[in-house]
Amino acid sequence: MTRGAFLHTAMCALLAWTLAACGDGSCYDNGSSLPLARFYESGTTSTLTVLNLTVKGIDSPGDTILIKNSSVSECYLPLRATVNTTQYELRYGTEEGKASVADTITFNYKPVPYFSSHECGAMYNFEVSSLTTTHHVIDSVTLVNPVITNTTNVALRIYISDDDTE
Amino acid sequence: MKHCLSYHATLLRYALIGLMMATGLGISAQERRVTPVRPETNTVRTPDKNLDPKYIEQYLTGDSLKAQAEARKDSLRRVYPRYPRLTDVALGINFIDPVLMAFGQDYASVDVSATLNMWNRLQPVVELGLGWAKSTPDDMNFTYRCKPSPYFKVGANYNFLFKSKPQYQVYFGVRLGYSTFNYEVTDISYKNSYWQETTSFSITNQRSHALWGELAAGLKVTLFKQVALGWSLRYHGVFSYGKSDNARPWYIPGYGKRSGSLGFTVTAYYTLPLSKSKWPAVD
Numbered sequence: 001m002t003r004g005a006f007l008h009t010a011m012c013a014l015l016a017w018t019l020a021a022c023g024d025g026s027c028y029d030n031g032s033s034l035p036l037a038r039f040y041e042s043g044t045t046s047t048l049t050v051l052n053l054t055v056k057g058i059d060s061p062g063d064t065i066l067i068k069n070s071s072v073s074e075c076y077l078p079l080r081a082t083v084n085t086t087q088y089e090l091r092y093g094t095e096e097g098k099a100s101v102a103d104t105i106t107f108n109y110k111p112v113p114y115f116s117s118h119e120c121g122a123m124y125n126f127e128v129s130s131l132t133t134t135h136h137v138i139d140s141v142t143l144v145n146p147v148i149t150n151t152t153n154v155a156l157r158i159y160i161s162d163d164d165t166e
Numbered sequence: 167m168k169h170c171l172s173y174h175a176t177l178l179r180y181a182l183i184g185l186m187m188a189t190g191l192g193i194s195a196q197e198r199r200v201t202p203v204r205p206e207t208n209t210v211r212t213p214d215k216n217l218d219p220k221y222i223e224q225y226l227t228g229d230s231l232k233a234q235a236e237a238r239k240d241s242l243r244r245v246y247p248r249y250p251r252l253t254d255v256a257l258g259i260n261f262i263d264p265v266l267m268a269f270g271q272d273y274a275s276v277d278v279s280a281t282l283n284m285w286n287r288l289q290p291v292v293e294l295g296l297g298w299a300k301s302t303p304d305d306m307n308f309t310y311r312c313k314p315s316p317y318f319k320v321g322a323n324y325n326f327l328f329k330s331k332p333q334y335q336v337y338f339g340v341r342l343g344y345s346t347f348n349y350e351v352t353d354i355s356y357k358n359s360y361w362q363e364t365t366s367f368s369i370t371n372q373r374s375h376a377l378w379g380e381l382a383a384g385l386k387v388t389l390f391k392q393v394a395l396g397w398s399l400r401y402h403g404v405f406s407y408g409k410s411d412n413a414r415p416w417y418i419p420g421y422g423k424r425s426g427s428l429g430f431t432v433t434a435y436y437t438l439p440l441s442k443s444k445w446p447a448v449d
């Protein structure tokens with residue numbers, strides 16, 4: 001390495017270090033620990049968009065629908081902090097005249113009180129002990145990290161069966 | 167017979183050499199002359215203006231090497247005044263944070279320090295203090311508390327004005343800080359809008375520690391007699407800190423906000439001179 005290149009590298013490193021140490025007091029993560037689920041083609045790492053998807057929490061107050069008949073490639077599935085189990089129903093749009101198909105994903109977990117930061121606040125993290133699903137359209141589900149935190153990373157991978165991908 | 171001839175030849179050789187040397191000496195003695203001094207090289211060197219008369223005396227008495235050495239030392243003393251190894255000790259109190267707390271800052275650190283001034287140049291420093299915090303930010307769902315907790319820092323300053331009087335200092339310094347402390351996050355209100363649930367909880371008895379480093383730049387000015395005031399700007403970073411499954415500390419005593427990188431101190435000093443009789447006379 002020449003002297004000039006060394007000086008350039010050293011100055012860039014110094015600049016990066018000093019800038020990295022400057023926080024502006026903003027929260028760059030979520031204000032709650034929400035598992036972000038993303039859809040993939042079964043057996044691959046290719047993401048896909050699920051058409052006409054409806055997502056609803058089972059026993060949600062007033063049967064509130066989280067996503068209604070939309071085309072999505074990912075969605076947040078908020079977990080309940082007062083119980084240890086949360087279930088979601090994923091209902092897929094079908095051709096006219098055919099009955100719709102739905103899968104159910106079940107989370108079993110322990111809510112853990114967590115103070116993230118002054119900017120993001122306090123919340124619950126969720127230590128997931130088991131994750132199950134039915135297999136009408138979903139081939140499998142995997143959890144990226146057993147502890148769901150307030151980061152914006154994908155927490156849940158939902159693999160859709162080959163027969164149902166287009 | 168052969169030996170005899172050789173012996174005589176040697177004698178003859180020595181005799182000739184002796185004759186030549188005697189003749190040569192006689193010639194050189196006769197030709198010896200004093201070289202005339204040319205006027206342009208015959209200048210008289212005058213001593214330096216500030217040279218002590220005792221060195222001039224040494225020159226005149228012929229001990230010029232010693233005189234040169236001592237004159238050089240004397241010159242260095244004037245350009246580079248040498249303070250004694252233990253020049254003074256300054257006891258300080260950093261009081262800016264309580265003032266800032268009155269203007270809305272959520273945390274404070276107060277420390278006392280001892281600074282040993284060595285040669286008016288290198289200054290080992292020890293700082294001991296207490297830090298605390300209480301914060302209930304607007305539009306957030308918690309109250310963060312850190313009870314008064316101890317911290318200490320060790321380091322050193324380098325005084326750039328070491329040629330000047332110790333009453334005026336501009337310095338650059340480094341510090342290594344450590345603190346162990348307890349904190350809690352209370353009155354947490356957690357709302358899940360989709361499931362329409364609201365829960366309240368607290369995270370208590372959180373124990374942590376932190377190790378950090380600081381780069382400091384500052385100045386110190388004596389206001390009257392032995393009382394001085396100074397400030398320093400500090401750029402710092404945390405090397406390591408303790409976190410649990412439930413929380414990470416927001417505030418570190420002696421450091422400030424864990425995510426922050428700048429600190430500021432204002433310190434009042436009381437200075438005790440040491441070996442003052444050995445202090446050089448500095449304008």
